[in-house]
Amino acid sequence: MDREDETKKYIRENWFKDHKAVLTKHGDLEVLDWRKPGTCCYAVRYVFDGDKMYITGDIGEALFWLTWKANVHSFNGISTGYFMEKMRAFSDDRYDFEKNEAKSRLIEWKNEILESNYPLDDDYDEEDNWYPERDEFIEKIDELICEVDNCNTESMWAGIVNSEPYNSFISEYDCDYWEWIYSIGNETSARIYGYIVGLQMASEQLKESEVEQ
Structure with missing residues (x-):
């Protein structure tokens, strides 16, 4: 297991272990709140606005300009390198x-x-x-x-x-x-891995919820 896989595994099991995904729509915008209920620790908010995605929260802020219409499910399988290419601004060091x-x-x-x-x-x-x-x-x-x-x-x-x-x-x-x-x-900054892992875990949760309903 390389460093990227190890870091993503750590984030899944420690940062986001008890996180819940809440997806809401506000006109043309979609907002994904990814957090552990009752705390802001490692909380992340993703705002999807057409081909743009805005991220805020406990692990920093970032802006992405994409070549597709963003939604919570559109980042499954994305490589870290390609994800970083789409990042136009980041509040911390990328590396x-x-x-x-x-x-x-x-x-x-x-x-x-x-x-x-x-x-x-x-x-x-x-x-x-x-x-x-x-x-x-x-x-x-x-x-x-x-x-x-x-x-x-x-x-x-x-x-x-x-x-x-x-x-x-x-x-x-x-x-x-x-x-x-x-x-x-x-x-690569662990926070960037966190953005990807958060999106993918939230996507998994929301799909499971749809099946249960």
Whole structure:
């Protein structure tokens, strides 16, 4: 089970365990209230207005512009990536900064550079110090990896990357670093997963209610 599936499972079993779906119509608008009765904890309100959807509540606010007429059942099976493409505004960061993921990617880059720039054979002896630049590279990349612990958001990490001496060091080894390094710790915000899970659980509930009636 990958992180997305694990997060969605956690949301189902913890955030929305006792939530109930209430769907009402107000002219051309449909309003879905998704909450646990008697509390606003993890409560979400979805407003469907033609090809637009507005979300408010305890897990943030968002605006979606869609290419279809929105309703509670029209998001079943949607991928997270496509859902995020339709999101035009969000009150929080779209991505959480996952430190372990960022460190893993930097360690991978470190090994790639060592292998391509400073290859060692079986006769290598550390005392010979064939590559003094190698030790300098290792020292600098390890410092950069340690900086990850000081970051909690994508913007904080971008600040580290853009600062000196790190920016000059990174660009020296990869002039196209901007294509990948800023996003190395990005993991989709749990709140966005929450929006999808809420819609899908509400759809399931409402369909079950229709069958029972």
